[in-house]
Amino acid sequence: MIKKEMIAMLLAGGQGSRLGVLTSKVAKPAVAFGGKYRIIDFPLSNCINSGIDTVGVLTQYQPLRLNTHIGIGIPWDLDRNVGGVTVLPPYEKSNSSEWYTGTANAIYQNIDYIDMYNPDYVLILSGDHIYKMDYEVMLEFHKANNADLTIAAMPVPMEEASRFGIVITDENNRITEFEEKPANPRSNLASMGIYIFSWPVLREALMKLSEEPECDFGKHIIPYCHTKGDRIFAYEYNGYWKDVGTLGSYWEANMELIDIIPVFNLYEEFWKIYTRCENLPPQYISADSRIERCIIGEGTNIYGEIYNSVIGPNVTIERGAVVRDSIIMQDSVIRAGAMVNKAIIAEGVTIGEDVQLGVGEYAPSKLDTKVYVFDLVTVGENSVIPAGVRVGKNTAISGVTEASDYPDGKLDSGDYMIKAGGSR
Amino acid sequence: MKAIGIILAGGNSKRMKELSLRRAVAAMPIAGSFRSIDFSLSSMTNSHIKKVAVFTQYNARSLNEHLNSSKWWDFGRKQGGLYVFTPTITADNSDWYRGTADSIYQNLEFLKNSHEPYVVIASGDGVYKLDYAKVLEYHIAKRADITVVCKEMPSGMDLTRYGLVRTDSDCRITEFDEKPMVASSNLVSCGIYVVRRRQLVDLIEACAADGRYDFVNDILIRYRNLKRIYAYKMDSYWSNISSVDDYYRTNMDFLNKDIRDYFFRTYPEVYSKVDDNPPAKYNPGAVVRNSLASSGCIINGEVENSVLFKKVYVGNNCVIKNSIILNDVYIGDNTRIENCIVESRDTIKAYMTYIGEPNHIRIILEKNDRFVM
Numbered sequence: 001m002i003k004k005e006m007i008a009m010l011l012a013g014g015q016g017s018r019l020g021v022l023t024s025k026v027a028k029p030a031v032a033f034g035g036k037y038r039i040i041d042f043p044l045s046n047c048i049n050s051g052i053d054t055v056g057v058l059t060q061y062q063p064l065r066l067n068t069h070i071g072i073g074i075p076w077d078l079d080r081n082v083g084g085v086t087v088l089p090p091y092e093k094s095n096s097s098e099w100y101t102g103t104a105n106a107i108y109q110n111i112d113y114i115d116m117y118n119p120d121y122v123l124i125l126s127g128d129h130i131y132k133m134d135y136e137v138m139l140e141f142h143k144a145n146n147a148d149l150t151i152a153a154m155p156v157p158m159e160e161a162s163r164f165g166i167v168i169t170d171e172n173n174r175i176t177e178f179e180e181k182p183a184n185p186r187s188n189l190a191s192m193g194i195y196i197f198s199w200p201v202l203r204e205a206l207m208k209l210s211e212e213p214e215c216d217f218g219k220h221i222i223p224y225c226h227t228k229g230d231r232i233f234a235y236e237y238n239g240y241w242k243d244v245g246t247l248g249s250y251w252e253a254n255m256e257l258i259d260i261i262p263v264f265n266l267y268e269e270f271w272k273i274y275t276r277c278e279n280l281p282p283q284y285i286s287a288d289s290r291i292e293r294c295i296i297g298e299g300t301n302i303y304g305e306i307y308n309s310v311i312g313p314n315v316t317i318e319r320g321a322v323v324r325d326s327i328i329m330q331d332s333v334i335r336a337g338a339m340v341n342k343a344i345i346a347e348g349v350t351i352g353e354d355v356q357l358g359v360g361e362y363a364p365s366k367l368d369t370k371v372y373v374f375d376l377v378t379v380g381e382n383s384v385i386p387a388g389v390r391v392g393k394n395t396a397i398s399g400v401t402e403a404s405d406y407p408d409g410k411l412d413s414g415d416y417m418i419k420a421g422g423s424r
Numbered sequence: 425m426k427a428i429g430i431i432l433a434g435g436n437s438k439r440m441k442e443l444s445l446r447r448a449v450a451a452m453p454i455a456g457s458f459r460s461i462d463f464s465l466s467s468m469t470n471s472h473i474k475k476v477a478v479f480t481q482y483n484a485r486s487l488n489e490h491l492n493s494s495k496w497w498d499f500g501r502k503q504g505g506l507y508v509f510t511p512t513i514t515a516d517n518s519d520w521y522r523g524t525a526d527s528i529y530q531n532l533e534f535l536k537n538s539h540e541p542y543v544v545i546a547s548g549d550g551v552y553k554l555d556y557a558k559v560l561e562y563h564i565a566k567r568a569d570i571t572v573v574c575k576e577m578p579s580g581m582d583l584t585r586y587g588l589v590r591t592d593s594d595c596r597i598t599e600f601d602e603k604p605m606v607a608s609s610n611l612v613s614c615g616i617y618v619v620r621r622r623q624l625v626d627l628i629e630a631c632a633a634d635g636r637y638d639f640v641n642d643i644l645i646r647y648r649n650l651k652r653i654y655a656y657k658m659d660s661y662w663s664n665i666s667s668v669d670d671y672y673r674t675n676m677d678f679l680n681k682d683i684r685d686y687f688f689r690t691y692p693e694v695y696s697k698v699d700d701n702p703p704a705k706y707n708p709g710a711v712v713r714n715s716l717a718s719s720g721c722i723i724n725g726e727v728e729n730s731v732l733f734k735k736v737y738v739g740n741n742c743v744i745k746n747s748i749i750l751n752d753v754y755i756g757d758n759t760r761i762e763n764c765i766v767e768s769r770d771t772i773k774a775y776m777t778y779i780g781e782p783n784h785i786r787i788i789l790e791k792n793d794r795f796v797m
Contacts, residue, residue, distance in 0.1 A: 035703035036719075074495065075698070258705070266702035267722065274700045281688040282456030282716040282731070283704060284679070289713070291706045298457070298703070298719050299688060313703075 002082055004054050004117040006139055006196070008047050009107055012040060012127035013060030013100050018246045020371045021380035021398040021418065022346055023062075028245075029127030030065040032329040032347065034257050034266065035297040035310045038069055039244060040127045041076075041275045044085070048076045049271050050135040052123065054083030056113050058106045060090055060099060075276045088113060102214040104221045108206040114199065122202055124195040124217065130253050130264065131241040132271045138196055138235045148201040148230035149222070151175065152194035154237045164190035165218060167234050175232040178222065189234055191218075192241060201230060240264040248374040251344060254310045254327050258293050279313040279330070288319065297330065304334065312347070321351075335387070342393070343377035351379075352387035360392040363414030367396055372414075380418075425472040425557055428504075428540045428621070431464050432524055433548030434481030439585075439667035442787045446767065447486035450478075450548025452665050453733050453750050453768065455678040455687070456718040459490050460665050461548040462696045465497045465506075470692035471556040473544060474504030477534050479527045481511055481520060487548075496697045507534065523637030529628050535621055543624050545639075547615035551674050552662040553687065553694065554616065559656050563618045569651035570623075572597060572644065573616035575662045585666065587613035587640055589655055597653045600645045611655065613640075614662055661686060672765060672785045675731045675748050679714060701734055709740055725755075739774065746782065754794050764788050 016028025023031060029040035040057075047055050055078060059066050066087070072078075073085035088110050090099050100106035107114075107124070114122060121142065123135055133152070142150040153167050161182070168177040168187045179185065195217065205221050212220050226232060240263050244250040256262055266273060279299035285291065290305040297313035304321035312330035317323060323340040332349040334340060340351065341358030351357065357377045365372035372378070372394050379385070380398030389406050391397065392413030399419030403409070411417055433450035440449060450461040461478070468476050476499060480487055494506035509531050511520045521527035528535070528545075535543065542563075544556045554573065563571040574589055588609045590599040601608055617639075619627075627643050636642035644653060661683060663674040677683050687694055701720030706712065710723040717723065720735035725742030732738070736749045739757035747764045755761070756774030763780035765787050766772070771794040780786030 075700075260707050267705070267720070272700050273702075277698060280457050280694075280696055280698070281684070282678075282718040282733075284681075284684060285712040285715050285717065287714040291710060291712060293708055294706045295703045296706065296717075311703075 002117055004083060004119050006052060006121040006123055006135075007054040007056070007083070007114065007117050007119045008043075008052050008123040008125055008135070009110070009114070010040070010043055010047075010055055010057045010125045010127055011103050011106060012057050012066060013063075013106060014126075014128070015061040016128060016245060018371050019250060020247060020368070020378050021396050022247070022250075022344065022378060024380050024398060025062060026065045026381065027059065027061045027063060027127075030062075030069055031244075031250075032312055033130065033244070033250075034254060035295045035312050036277065037273060037275045039130065040066065040069070041273055042130050042132070043125045043127060044070075044073075044076045044078070045271075045273045046131070046133050046135060047123075047125075048078060048274070050133075052135060053078065053080055054117055054119075055085045056088045056110060057085060057127075058088050058100065058110065060106075063087070063089060069276055071276065075274045077274075083117065086113065102216040102220075104206060104209070104215040104217050105212075107202075108210055108215065111203065111206065114203075119199050122197050122199050124193075124197065126193045128245055129192070129241060129243055131239060132264075132273075133194070133237060133239065133241075134271075135194075135196075138194075141235050142196045142198075142233070145173070145233045146231060147196075147233045148198050149225055149232045150196045150235050151222075151232065152192045152237050153189040153234040154192055154241055155188050156190045158185065158188045161185035161188045161190065167191055169234045173233050173236070175226075175234050178226065180218070189236065192237065193218075195222075196235075201225065246374075247344065247371065247376055247378060251327060251342075251374065251376055255308065255325070257310060258295055258308060277313065286319075289317075304336075329381075341377075342375055343379065345379045346381035346383070348382040349379050350384045352385055352389065354388050355385050356390045357385075358393055359390055360413050362393045363412065365394055365396075365414050365416070367416040367418075372396060372416075425474075425560070426540050427471075427473055427542035427544050427556065427560060427618070428535075428538050429468040429473045429476035429556075430528065430543060430545045431461065431468075431476065431478045431548050432527065432545065432615075433461055433478050433487060434484075434521055434527060435547075435549070436482040437549075437666045440665075440671065441668050442789055443668060443671065443765065443767065444483075446483070448480060448482045448484055448548070449665055450480070451484075451487040451490055452549070452671060454551055454665070455675060456716045456731055456733055457699075458694060458696045459487075460551060461487065461490070462497075462694055463551050463553065464546040464548055465499075466692070466694045467552070467554045467556060468544065468546070469497045469499065469695065470553075471544075473556065474499075474501060475507075475538065475540070476504075477507040477509055477531065478548070479509050479521065479531065481527070484510060490697055493697070497695050509534070523642075524639035525628055525631045525642055526637035528624070528639070529632045529637075532625060532628060535625050535628075538621065541621055543619055543621050545617040545619070547664075549665045550614060550616070550662060551665065552614070552658070553660060553692065554658060556616075556618070559616070559618050562656050563654070566595070566654045567652065568596075568654040569619065569647075570644065570653045571618040571656050572653060573614045573618075573658055574611050574655040575614050575658050577610050577612050579610055581610075583607040583610060583612060586664075587615075587644075589613055591655045595655050595657070597644075597648055597655050600640070600648055600653075602640050602645065611657070613644075614658065614664070618656075668765070668785055668787065672748060676729075678716060678731065679729065699734055710738075725757075733768070761788070766790075 012029040078085040283300040299314040303319040306323040318336040329347040335353040337354040375393040390410040396416040499506035704721040718734040750768035771792040
């Protein structure tokens with residue numbers, strides 16, 4: 001008989017629209033991070049490091065990259081005879097067929113998958129956080145409290161607490177109240193979106209609320225359990241945890257890795273992060289290059305100058321190019337003489353000769369003032385920027401652009417250039 | 425492909441000096457993130473050979489560790505796969521492998537139980553890419569009994585440690601000198617052979633019946649007039665790791681863009697066991713020029729014309745020039761290393777100086793305590 005004490009369900013279907021053009025062709029969990037990884041590597045590695053060998057990954061938005069990345073789970077040792085990683089896209093049913101309409105609805109549609117493993121506990125994870133966490137310790141906490149639901153929560157600065165979902169606990173860490181983005185927070189314990197449910201409790205709630213439109217953990221399931229009087233506990237977590245849901249926080253989290261001894265240290269032997277890596281060869285640093293405070297991925301060739309940057313695998317930075325405070329993802333090419341300042345450049349991009357990115361003064365975005373509120377140049381994957389173009393701050397570029405697209409050879413701060421094509 | 429593969433990886437070379445204390449030559453780290461056997465293994469998988477046996481004998485721990493899973497070379501299959509054969513005591517044999525032919529003889533069952541008509545034999549110490557299917561095609565077209573892959577070496581090189589061949593105008597091998605006193609030709613044998621499986625079984629059995637054990641001396645040289653032995657000339661990069669100088673030069677070759685592009689950016693790829701190391705990190709004070717750095721490196725000092733393998737830590741104010749630093753080496757602050765090969769897992773103290781000569785590369789073995797972060 002198949003029996004797993006706890007299995008994980010990883011919610012990886014969201015677009016992550018606040019990452020702008022970075023997620024126009026790829027789901028957020030598949031976005032590259034830290035010169036080698038993809039965001040989903042962190043929860044997946046946490047699972048295997050915590051001894052969880054059965055993970056269902058719920059996909060929906062642009063799943064191709066995610067599917068190829070996960071494969072049969074070899075990089076995480078999640079290729080198992082029983083269990084392992086399973087990608088769970090929405091599917092057609094005999095009486096209905098619908099997309100995953102909400103986080104809990106996605107789990108509801110996969111009750112059969114969970115039942116197959118006959119678990120006592122189900123861990124709900126989201127695929128957009130950077131952290132290292134031992135879920136086994138959290139499970140111990142859950143069991144010790146005889147809890148029905150345990151929510152991981154971390155203390156945030158009081159002045160930022162109003163941006164989060166806040167939990168209020170009694171002296172035994174039992175949650176007495178929830179506040180969603182409160183104006184005057186009464187606590188600074190923020191929910192991290194990581195839940196351990198006792199499976200019978202979650203199963204009952206999912207069945208009960210199955211008709212709820214856009215059924216969501218935060219909005220429906222947890223309030224339902226709370227009203228019902230279930231034992232809900234907060235598991236306080238004090239390590240590094242970063243939501244990389246916005247361009248600013250994504251850029252910041254990457255930049256934190258280049259500190260001399262980063263708070264989030266990938267170089268520790270303990271709690272390794274695993275990823276699928278296609279590029280094995282070493283990187284080459286030429287005689288006339290300069291590198292200061294960077295991390296650089298495998299197989300990259302550096303002939304130019306780079307400062308304070310995170311460079312992915314198999315990137316080429318040609319002679320005379322200068323890259324500062326930027327993130328460049330795999331297979332991109334920065335041509336000779338180009339200047340790249342505070343830019344996020346997605347995979348497979350070509351920046352032409354003598355292009356200047358990130359010049360001039362900040363201006364509000366004409367594209368989307370909710371997404372583009374940082375002084376970053378964001379370039380979507382497989383884009384091309386022709387030689388000699390000058391691009392301002394807080395801009396977005398996507399697609400194969402040509403010199404004729406840029407009047408006067410420039411793109412002003414706050415402006416954007418989104419063209420069809422660019423996928424190869 | 426209608427062939428099985430055999431990789432001869434049991435050998436040791438005295439000319440590798442201290443480097444051979446730690447491991448068989450086939451397990452020598454190459455080009456930052458590979459081992460020398462990866463090149464033969466990758467060529468086999470890229471030539472669609474599905475079943476490969478690796479014969480190991482000398483100090484195989486490191487090699488066995490590298491081959492702990494066959495999935496990196498795509499040999500993790502139900503059909504075929506990767507087999508590692510070390511000498512074992514059997515009812516009628518208690519010897520080690522007494523030579524290359526003997527190692528095949530002791531594993532003759534593997535050959536007999538296979539159904540593929542041909543065998544590709546390669547050595548584990550070559551750095552190259554080769555499509556064995558092309559060699560087999562040539563072998564069949566020439567109606568050869570054995571095909572020996574050869575490489576024309578530039579004149580002026582010392583070739584006395586290679587097997588040298590001379591051919592007639594049809595490329596049939598007429599003379600074969602193993603490690604001659606004076607080089608008689610500049611066509612060297614790469615230690616890669618194609619032969620029909622039944623033919624090989626017959627040759628090896630005859631060899632064993634005579635108490636002969638060496639593939640080159642007792643088969644290739646002895647049978648050169650009797651059997652049709654042909655040379656297949658490869659014109660791409662080939663290098664053989666059999667001395668410290670070869671080893672140093674081969675690694676330094678990868679600083680050359682053309683060679684790097686040939687191996688890493690041209691189809692087909694070279695595969696290796698995957699280590700989960702983070703990207704290389706350059707802290708303030710790092711000055712790196714014309715060098716290779718692999719995953720997991722942390723660099724705080726100066727590195728020039730050097731190859732850093734995986735997980736090398738270079739301390740503040742260090743100067744490293746014309747050197748090869750093998751896997752997982754820790755170099756303390758203010759240390760100077762020139763023209764050296766630093767053995768893997770070494771821990772080098774601060775304020776040390778190690779200087780070798782360009783034509784006399786020094787090997788550093790330093791076992792000091794290290795405090796893991």
